[in-house]
Every structure is written in structure tokens, then in C-alpha cells.
Amino acid sequence: MKVLIIGGAGMIGRKLAERLARDGELGGKAISKLTLYDVVPGVVPAGARMPVDVKTGDLPAAGEAAKLVADKPEVVFHLAAIVSGEAEQDFDKGYRINMDGTRSVLEAVRAAGHVPRLVFASSIAVFGAPFPEAIGDEFFHQPLTSYGAQKSIGELLVSDYSRKGFVDGVSLRLPTICVRPGKPNKAASGFFSNIMREPLAGAEAVLPVSDSVMHWHASPRAAVEFMRHAATIDTARLGARRAVTLPGLAVTVGEQIAALKKVAGDKVVARIRREPDPFIEKIVAGWPRKFAAQRALDLGFKPDASFEEIIRIHIEDELGGRIA
Amino acid sequence: MKVLIIGGAGMIGRKLAERLARDGELGGKAISKLTLYDVVPGVVPAGARMPVDVKTGDLPAAGEAAKLVADKPEVVFHLAAIVSGEAEQDFDKGYRINMDGTRSVLEAVRAAGHVPRLVFASSIAVFGAPFPEAIGDEFFHQPLTSYGAQKSIGELLVSDYSRKGFVDGVSLRLPTICVRPGKPNKAASGFFSNIMREPLAGAEAVLPVSDSVMHWHASPRAAVEFMRHAATIDTARLGARRAVTLPGLAVTVGEQIAALKKVAGDKVVARIRREPDPFIEKIVAGWPRKFAAQRALDLGFKPDASFEEIIRIHIEDELGGRIA
Secondary structure, eight states: OEEEEETTTSHHHHHHHHHHHHHOEETTEEOSEEEEEESSOOOOOTTOSSOEEEEEOOTTSTTHHHHHTTTOOSEEEEOOOOOHHHHHHOHHHHIIIIIIIHHHHHHHHHHHOSOOEEEEEEEGGGOOSSOOSSBOTTBOOOOSSHHHHHHHHHHHHHHHHHHTTSOEEEEEEEOEESSOOSSOOOSTTHHHHHHHHHHHTTOOEEEOSOTTOEEEEEOHHHHHHHHHHHHHSOGGGTTTOOEEEOOOEEEEHHHHHHHHHHHHOHHHHTTEEEOOOHHHHHHHHTSOOOBOOHHHHHTTOOOOSOHHHHHHHHHHHHSTTOOO | OEEEEETTTSHHHHHHHHHHHHHOEETTEEOSEEEEEESSOOOOOTTOSSOEEEEEOOTTSTTHHHHHTTTOOSEEEEOOOOOHHHHHHOHHHHIIIIIIIHHHHHHHHHHHOSOOEEEEEEEGGGOOSSOOSSBOTTBOOOOSSHHHHHHHHHHHHHHHHHHTTSOEEEEEEEOEESSOOSSOOOSTTHHHHHHHHHHHTTOOEEEOSOTTOEEEEEOHHHHHHHHHHHHHSOGGGTTTOOEEEOOOEEEEHHHHHHHHHHHHOHHHHTTEEEOOOHHHHHHHHTSOOOBOOHHHHHTTOOOOSOHHHHHHHHHHHHSTTOOO
16 A cells, blocks of 8 residues: 655654554555655655655646656645745745645546545634634634635535545644644744743743633644544545544643643743733634534544643653653 | 626626616715626616626636726626536536636735725535534535535635735625526426426426425525625624625425415416425435524625515516516
């Protein structure tokens, strides 16, 4: 079985590639080839149990997606995207990659004619405030960003192409990924990860919002599991409704900090500096806080066990088990 | 003020053009020019109180939409679409006109830079079964046709381009139009109108479903009023949620027939022949029956007063007041 990861150099793409390379299989089927595609070269996972092709290119360019699926990969993960902040600043680029790029993947797959499983990374950004207390599985999509609009359009396309039998698609609305590895980033949501990752690494982190702010989280490891599960689930169970809001953990910043204290102690927690920023407070107030993701649970998608578990996953996967 | 109707040769486009031509104004502003654009030539309304331009062309073709908005019309009605049945049969044509065409209008308007009011004709086809008893304003969009997917994408684009300040858009989810004038058509929904129009004109009509089937209706006259209201409403009241489910009448086929009897008598009703068709019954079972369109009511959109009124409108507007 051939597997293609579009967006294979990104954070989730890389972790998914590492997992698949280590397992050598997906859903009980041996992977004969893994292709990582992105705008920058992906990294061949060490000790991969199959040949790994690394390709780069411009996804919506004419003929590009067709080349990518020419060898008819049985499973395609489409994770490539211009992220929220950039899609908001560069309207044309966001639509070109997030909308036209997704459509070009679907059109290429339709032309190839082999009806692969397609796992499309969507986002809770398809929802826009005001929200009910917990957002249900039938709440409408009223995005408040271009990124959210583009992801919502992607979902509609994946569902319609699936209904027509051109692809066997699943769209996954990922929670915010926490603890996100790497450098502190300037995304408005960055602090949710920064206040965990930086103190654990011995550095200070700024908390710009109050402790009562609640948000919807999943670990990178859970995200990889969501992808693998979506690639192997019986899609007859989804019917025509191919988009799934994934289960996360709804925790407040205060609960995040309490979990950090439990796992890593007072010394680490003391590295969080409270510096309220009304601008970020306001942005965050418009974000989803909590979902009733019952459908995903029924479909076998599993949330992290607890926020402490999310922190332990970070320590294990990113810090080699050591806290600074 | 210049007004452009894209899809100006269609049923609603024609009636809207006649109304605007007769009024000479919209929202208290004199109309200096009315342009009717479609794939086939529109008809200049008799006695129009302003110059009327009739143009034909292929909307998504390169440069076409830009030409259309070159004179910066202050109000654009975008009603052009490949209808449901055809969009389902011809996948490429449906996406080309309904999705690419709508995007090309938005891009042209964005390039023109004058931020016109845009009224986009969407549809209750953005919703897909299973439904709650009455579909609320926050029910999600899970279309079961390519047409519904394309309209839903159009709504997302109109909202996002509006949020960015490129256009001042309103998307209207029209109820099924009844009584639809013209020849009996083969659309699965045709019978809702056929069983009214044909008997009133002295002809037989076939009713393929049971009397208990409920559906969501508005008269052509109400549809024109929806368009005019949307063109003049204060869009600040819509916020970021630019799509509105319009108020219709939820009536059963039995109630339709009772209304026909009241307005036109037993002789006319006797021209309805019951001929159950399980195929059509099944299609219709997947359609919306009823909405709680509270938001539209709050925004001042008005449904027809009763189904009898819908029949009287047809007799007045299409039959010159005479029943056969």
C-alpha cells in the first residue's frame, strides 16, 4: 500500500511520517512506499521500514497534484495549508493554497480514478462566535477568518467528491495542538503551548490572558492517532457527513498550570509570568472553548486522557524525559 | 444608482427586473441604469423608467466578470446558477458556473474596489437530511447535492469577502418557489407547482406523493421582495453572518390542495390525479420540510400571508385574474 502525505514537512506531517515509518503498516496493511510532499523537503524518518520519497513543489500549480497521485496512493493525507494568521494577511495566497490546492488534490484523485482514502486536516476555525456553551456536532459553520472559510470549503468539497464516489474522504477538525514543539511562535494561540513548553525547558513564558480562559486541546500524539484512525475507519459509518469534530480536552489556563505543577513542580510553574494583553484577550474571546464531540467518540476517535498526560507526552516525545 | 442582475433572464431575474423597471428606484434611490446579464438575452421590461442594457456571456470566462462590473454598479444581484438536477448530472459544469462563476463575480468586485451591495441567491439545498422538526438558524450545512455544496461554498465566499470589506454581501436561502410559472418541468420538486398551475389553467396534473408531504414555499412575488429587501437592508444587523434562511410557508400537499379548493373550487381540484411514485417519494423525503427562520423575520423579511395568497398571486400575475 502506498501512502502520500501532502504537507509532510509540517509538524503533524513529520510526526505522522515517523509513526508510519516505524510501524511499517497502517490498518494491518504493509506500506510499500511513503511519499512526503511539501513546499520544503521533508525528513526521511530514521530506520524507516519502507522506501520514503521526498518531493517538493507548489501544490495548486497546473499538473502538480496529478503528478503526485500518478502512482495511485491508496491513502492520501492532505495536511498542507497556509496557517490562519498568514491566510488572513495574504488573502490570495490563502485561497490559492487552502482552497485551490485542496480542489486540485481532489480533481487529481478524481482523474486517477482509484478512489483512495483521503484524510483532510480541517480545523475548529470553521466555527465562529457567538457559540453555545459546548458546540454540538450539528452547529453551523460561520467562520470568522479566511482560513476558517477555506477549511470549511475544503470540507464541503471532500464531502461532495466522496458522495459522488471520486474519493473516500474524511475531514478532521483538529483541536488546537498542545504542547506544540519548537520555538515560541507569535500566533495569538501560541501562549497555550508556550506556557508549558518554555518552563519545562527552563525558560520564562508570558501568559497574556486570565486563568479562566478555556480552550480545546489535543496532543501531537493524539493528532497522529486521529489521522491513523481516519485512514482506516469504515466510512460507511460517516454516511454523507464526512467532516468530524475531533474530541479534545476543554481545559482552562488555570487547569493547564495546575497540571504543570503536578507533573513538574513549583519551580517550573514559577517560570510563567502573567502579563495580561487586552488585544490577545479579545481575539481569544472569539474562539471555541468546548465541544460536545459525541459523534467522533462514537466513531472511535480518542481524546488525550488528561492535560497531565498531554504534558507527559511532551516530556517523553520532545524532551527525552527530562525537565529543566 | 446602477443595478446589475446576473441571471437576469431567469424566472426570478425577469420578475425582479420588471419590478425595478416599473419602480424606477430601489430603497429610495433612483436607478440610472439596469443591466441584465445571462447566457441567453434577457427581456427589456415594457415601460422601463431607465435605460436597460441586455448582455450575454459566459460568467466564469477570464475577464468576463470584470467587464460586467467595470461601470461599478452599486447593487449586484447574483442569481445565475446551474440548477440542482443539471449540477448533479454535469459535475464540472456545476462547479464551473456555481462555484467559479460566483468567485469570479467576487474577485471582479474586489478588483473594482467600490464595495457594492451584492445579493446572492443561495438555497435551502445547503441543508441535508436528517433534519430536526424545524430547521433552526444555527443548523449546520451538510448538503446532499453538488448544487447544495456549491451554494454553500458561495455563501462562505460572500461572507468572507464581506468580512474583508471587498463587498457588502447578503446570501439568501430561498424557499422553493411556488407557484412556479411556465411549463410543467421534470424536476423532482416540479409537482408542488404543477398541481396548482396546471389545474388553474384547465389541465390535468399528477401528484406523485402523499398528501402528508410538507414543504417550504414562497411565491415569486415574495422572492422579488426578499431580493429588494436584501439590497437595501442595513448589513450591520447581519454582522459576520451574511447568509439568511428566508421565511416561507411550511404547508403539506393536502393543505395546498385545500387552499386551491377554497380559491378555485372543486372543479379545479378535480384535475389533480393522484399517482404515487415511490422514487419521487424517496427523493422528497430527504428535503427540508420546515424552518424556524426567526432571524430573517427579525431582519424584516416577510413570508407570504397564506398558501391561498400564493395561489391568488399566481392567478393575478400569470393568469390575468382568470381561472380556467
